[in-house]
Amino acid sequence: MKKLLLLGGDALLLPVIKKAKEYGIYTITCDYLPDNIAHKSSDEYVNFSTTDKEDILEWAEAKHIDGVLTFTDSGALTAAYIAEKMGLPYQCSYEAASILQDKALFRDFLQKNNFNCPHAKGYSTIEDAMKDLDEFLWPVIVKPVDSAGSKGVCKVETKGKLREAVENALKFSHKKHFIIEDFLEMEGLSCGSESFAIDGKAVFNGLYDQYFDQESRNPYVPSGEVWPSSLSASYQNELKSELQRLFSILGVRTGIFNIEFRLCKNGKLYLMEVSPRAGGNRLAEMLVHATGQNIIDAEVRKAVGLEPKTLSEAQYDGHYAILVMHSLLPGKFEDIVIEDPFFNHVIDKMILYKKGDDVRPFTGANALIGTLFLKFDSRKDLNHALVNQSDWLKIKIN
Structure with missing residues (x-):
């Protein structure tokens, strides 16, 4: 029986565990939070921080695992490291993952390889940053170099x-580094x-x-994703071309990547993030x-x-x-009510809280209450539902 090490323990791993078990694969989840939901579904749980790459490697070698996978940002570098040391499959080399998982290194890579990139620079102290204030076009964005889910990001x-x-960004940086751009x-x-x-x-x-x-405490945390994208075909083709060029330079292999990009008013398309792991909010699950x-x-x-089954460019039937x-606002979770006729458009629902649980304000992706998967026949109707969600979705917090 093959043994698969899964770095993390949140709900994103539940469909991974289910799929692995369909193949008869023994699943082992790993993080430092034993009460996380995925540990209840895996075959085994081991307690390490997902950033403790040396300790996890020593354990994985003794366990003779056959693969390593993560859907969490904190585990991506560790997974790449373990895979490289043990000769296991992974999306890219540890060196490439180190570039992709550090915003300062990634911006430097983009600039050196002639990708569109904002002026950006990484720092470890506020004093160093204060010396360069006149180098930037204000306003600026401050980010931890190694945090996901928009935690610690501020305009x-x-x-x-x-x-x-900067002080806020450093609270969310494991490396205690930040970037200004x-x-x-x-x-x-x-x-x-x-x-x-x-x-590749x-x-x-x-x-x-x-x-x-825009009313949340952190307006840079995504509160929804919509398919298909409204980006024009020409810009979609440019994005795919630039992404492929990046993959070729970094020597990418086989695996999932989460990409963030934006079209700006100067007419340029910018790759903002390319991470060697699945994205949050159950993106990969929705695409099924x-x-x-x-x-x-x-x-x-x-x-x-194992060889992945054949994949082709995404097509949508709605x-x-x-x-x-x-x-x-913070409070105690009470209930979620979805009113007719919108209930008929919900194709999947996941609620992570029970009645009485403490709810935090939405300052990062880790503060979500749950997710709804919606399907509509038109983008107009979908947009109407999203804009007017308070009319049909009642999130009751006491």
């Missing part, structure tokens, strides 16, 4: 507000893709539009519904050395959305 309008933003004025909607490469070629690209709740193609299946097969349920 800074004036130089006097920089210190506060010029703010890019967006044209239309921010976009992303859940993509899958086979032998991006064969599947599930491009989507991102929605944000929206396209009929299962990139979770492909990722599981790849991880244990208009789909993931709605990220959240609260603007």
Whole structure:
């Protein structure tokens, strides 16, 4: 029986575990939170922080695992490291993963290889950053170099507000490094893709539009994703071409990647994030519904050395959305009510809270209450539902 190590323990791994078990694969989940939901479904749980790559490697070698996989940002580097040391399949080399998982290194890579890139620079101290204030076009964006889910991200309008933003960013950085970059004025909607490469070629690209709740404490956390993307065909082709060029330079192999990009008012398309793991909010899971193609299946097969089933470019039979349920204020979770006729458009629902659980305000992707998968016949009807969700979706917090 093949043994698959899964770094993480949240709900994103539930369909991975289910798929692995269909293949008779023994699943082992790993993080430092023993009460996480995925540990209840896996065959075995081991307690390490997903960033403790040396300790996990020692354990994995003794366990003789056959594959390693992660759907969490904190586990991507560790998974790449273990795979490389043990000769197991992974999306890319540890060196490439190190570039992709560090925003400062990634911006430097983009600039050196002539990709569109905002002026950006990484720092470890606020004092060093203060020396370079006149290098940037204000406002700027401050981010931890190694945090996902928009945690610690802040737009800074004036130089006097920089210190506060940096102190916040450093709270979410394992490396205690941050990046400052010029703010890019967006044209239309921010976009992303859940993509899958086979032998270095991006064969599947599930491009989507991102929605944000501007009333939340962190307006840079996606509160919804919509398929198919409204990005024009010409820009979609440019994105795919640039992504393929990046994959070729980095020597990408086979596996899933989460991409974030945006079209800006200067007419340029920018790759913002390319991460060697699945995205949050159950993106890969939704694409099974929206396209009929299962990139979770492909990722599981790849991880244990099996050839992924054939994948092709995404096609859609309707208009789909993931709605990220959240609260603007803290409180106690009471209930979620979905009213007719919108209930008929819900094709899947996951609620992560029980009655009485503490709910946090929506400051990062880790503060979501749950997700709804929606399907409509037209983008107009879908947009109407998203804009007017308070009319049909009642999230009751006491």
